[in-house]
Amino acid sequence: MDTPTAAILVIGDEILSGKTPEANARFLIAALRNLGIKLRRIVVVPDEIPEIAQTLRELATAFTYVFTSGGVGPTHDDVTLKGICQAFDTQLERQPEIEAMLREYLGPQLQESHLRMADVPQGATLIYQPDLRWPVMCYQNVYILPGIPELFRQNFLAIQERFRTTAFCLQQIYTLEDEFMIAEQLHQLAANHPTVNIGSYPSLNRQEYRVKITLESKDEPAVMAALADLQSLLNPELIVSLPEVTEN
Amino acid sequence: MDTPTAAILVIGDEILSGKTPEANARFLIAALRNLGIKLRRIVVVPDEIPEIAQTLRELATAFTYVFTSGGVGPTHDDVTLKGICQAFDTQLERQPEIEAMLREYLGPQLQESHLRMADVPQGATLIYQPDLRWPVMCYQNVYILPGIPELFRQNFLAIQERFRTTAFCLQQIYTLEDEFMIAEQLHQLAANHPTVNIGSYPSLNRQEYRVKITLESKDEPAVMAALADLQSLLNPELIVSLPEVTEN
Numbered sequence: 474m475d476t477p478t479a480a481i482l483v484i485g486d487e488i489l490s491g492k493t494p495e496a497n498a499r500f501l502i503a504a505l506r507n508l509g510i511k512l513r514r515i516v517v518v519p520d521e522i523p524e525i526a527q528t529l530r531e532l533a534t535a536f537t538y539v540f541t542s543g544g545v546g547p548t549h550d551d552v553t554l555k556g557i558c559q560a561f562d563t564q565l566e567r568q569p570e571i572e573a574m575l576r577e578y579l580g581p582q583l584q585e586s587h588l589r590m591a592d593v594p595q596g597a598t599l600i601y602q603p604d605l606r607w608p609v610m611c612y613q614n615v616y617i618l619p620g621i622p623e624l625f626r627q628n629f630l631a632i633q634e635r636f637r638t639t640a641f642c643l644q645q646i647y648t649l650e651d652e653f654m655i656a657e658q659l660h661q662l663a664a665n666h667p668t669v670n671i672g673s674y675p676s677l678n679r680q681e682y683r684v685k686i687t688l689e690s691k692d693e694p695a696v697m698a699a700l701a702d703l704q705s706l707l708n709p710e711l712i713v714s715l716p717e718v719t720e721n
Numbered sequence: 722m723d724t725p726t727a728a729i730l731v732i733g734d735e736i737l738s739g740k741t742p743e744a745n746a747r748f749l750i751a752a753l754r755n756l757g758i759k760l761r762r763i764v765v766v767p768d769e770i771p772e773i774a775q776t777l778r779e780l781a782t783a784f785t786y787v788f789t790s791g792g793v794g795p796t797h798d799d800v801t802l803k804g805i806c807q808a809f810d811t812q813l814e815r816q817p818e819i820e821a822m823l824r825e826y827l828g829p830q831l832q833e834s835h836l837r838m839a840d841v842p843q844g845a846t847l848i849y850q851p852d853l854r855w856p857v858m859c860y861q862n863v864y865i866l867p868g869i870p871e872l873f874r875q876n877f878l879a880i881q882e883r884f885r886t887t888a889f890c891l892q893q894i895y896t897l898e899d900e901f902m903i904a905e906q907l908h909q910l911a912a913n914h915p916t917v918n919i920g921s922y923p924s925l926n927r928q929e930y931r932v933k934i935t936l937e938s939k940d941e942p943a944v945m946a947a948l949a950d951l952q953s954l955l956n957p958e959l960i961v962s963l964p965e966v967t968e969n
Binding site for chain 2: 486487489490491492493494495499502503506511512513514515516517518546547548549550582584587621623641653654656657659660663670671672673674675676677687689
């Protein structure tokens with residue numbers, strides 16, 4: 474089975490203008506990896522319907538899953554659902570169950586304009602989970618999550634098991650060699666192990682190592698074979714044993 | 722004059738797979754804002770030439786400036802310049818000045834394969850700065866920056882003044898009102914002040930306020946007029962005086 478792929482679409486002027494540090498893609502990168510899903514694209518766009526629609530159309534066609542963050546609140550700058558409608562040529566319709574939940578939640582304070590929170594794209598699916606107050610909305614392969622980080626995490630974690638697949642196998646080696654001096658060997662290694670993803674990451678400001686080399690695949694024996702080859706290519710005296718290096 | 726726009730293209734499997742936390746877009750968001758440039762898109766793609774090329778073509782056409790991060794080192798996974806070539810239908814050619822710098826830098830350790838670091842896209846411009854060891858490369862409106870965060874910052878800061886333009890004016894108001902209850906007023910405010918960008922950001926986990934409202938434009942009088950209107954629309958007893966709230 475092919476590895477499922479994913480894209481994240483972050484919607485929000487507040488991210489692009491530096492008012493709010495991005496937190497949801499940051500969280501989802503690790504969560505998707507943990508589920509065995511290959512994240513292939515992250516896009517951040519402003520709160521503008523045509524930009525959202527065009528990007529969504531591209532991402533939904535190219536990847537197995539798309540996760541959107543933001544733009545689903547009650548104010549004028551929340552236009553994600555209109556973007557969904559423009560992308561997939563559908564329209565908003567009032568969803569009676571959500572309308573009932575809103576009426577109960579807001580009680581006498583409810584204004585007619587609040588009911589626009591009950592308008593969902595025709596054809597959307599609502600995923601109810603016992604631990605969530607509001608359902609998670611999905612349209613085809615697009616999962617629509619709120620921008621508030623606490624809610625984003627809560628909603629994703631509530632539905633994540635439906636996405637889980639074979640885990641990745643990752644091995645890393647740290648060396649004190651200069652990246653320039655091992656570039657040729659790594660090139661050869663990559664050619665000999667085409668199914669293993671080989672990364673080379675130099676560090677300027679660390680004493681412990683100069684290059685981190687990563688080997689990754691869902692095929693564990695392939696990773697271990699590449700690891701053995703890599704160890705024989707590098708100068709053993711310059712390989713550093715580092716169980717885990719915390720990134721800054 | 723129209724506000725110049727920008728896009729950031731981050732190139733790197735290590736970001737998408739969660740091996741390295743993204744730091745360069747994070748830095749550039751604030752730096753571009755400070756320069757008065759409107760950041761309109763961030764895209765993260767893997768180390769794959771067709772993805773890089775297609776995205777670059779789109780971004781370079783749509784925005785005033787494009788800044789790329791990563792993929793310019795000496796190893797097999799560094800394919801940004803090949804992406805530039807495919808995007809703009811050009812090819813790599815050996816650059817004698819960089820070749821001479823590499824020969825001097827590496828001395829007797831130089832291997833023939835190292836000289837691929839001297840291969841630059843035909844038609845690229847090299848920007849030399851007194852405080853940089855290597856020049857910054859640019860192709861048309863695309864500025865090509867290294868992925869190592871220290872070098873990314875150093876290179877960008879060395880060339881940033883060429884991009885500076887009129888500053889943004891930003892005003893913010895914090896209120897204890899519920900976002901649901903002020904959605905209608907904000908909608909009206911946005912309609913009355915079309916040149917001001919009005920954002921509404923609820924917070925779930927703060928005692929100090931419930932919604933932050935931001936007003937932003939390059940037209941300072943327009944921002945101040947919107948601010949006066951906003952103050953008259955909100956319940957004055959629920960406006961909170963917070964000079965600066967640090968985001969987490």
